[in-house]
Amino acid sequence: MILTLILLTLLVLAAVWTVMTRSLMMSAVGLALTSVILSIIIFTLNSPLAGVFELSVCAGLITVVFISTMSLTKPITRTEFKKQTKDRIKRYWYMPVIIILIGLGCALMLTAPDLKPLTPAIENDVRNVMWKVRQTDVLGQIIILLAGVFGVVVLFKERKKND
């Protein structure tokens, strides 16, 4: 329980740092750090497969996608950066306060849910659940992946000069 609490606190701190840091690159790194901490939490909750997916895809692939997008776009100038820094402090300093207030409010007001006695699961193997119980999900994943591939192809397609 204490380990879970420490990990959850670290997760929130990493997320806050991701949102509040000035540099966009550090923000992407912070997001990867958040993913790593989340995957550790998932591992501690006896879900190794989801943890591996989270670690490899969210902490790896998505960070690469973000950093590639940043490298393809133009960085802001030093003057713009200074101006944005002043502006950012005004906009972002409320966030830690709001988070602390909401956290305290939830901790004081919410009560533990009334859970029914546990029943044994129908299937405990992820592979069986994935391929036999949730077959429609797999079909949906394939369709979404194809839609994503077509979307990216259309977006990056070079237009003819006549257009």
Add this chain to the structure above:
Amino acid sequence: MINDNANLFLIFGIFTIILGVCGFYCIMVTKNFIRALIGLEILTKAVTLLIIAAGYVSNRIALAQSMVITLIVVEVVVISVAAGIVFGVFKQIGSLNITKMRNLKG
């Protein structure tokens, strides 16, 4: 046992709400396209955490893992397409600032 699980779920629920607020705030306040996507990612992290916690508490961890894997696949596709859109917008207006996106058709 049931009480332990209920308390654990309460803790996870509170941290999920906090993460969700973090993501929403980021999306609402930012003026940068990429940072808005980062906010969306944080919201997805909150949902992942809640699904896994619910699966662990209700003894349906295999089902929860299956749903998280689906969620991660959808998340990657959404982020990839959104990154493509951001790049397309950057080619059109030369900036990642949302406030400068005023001269598009439509």
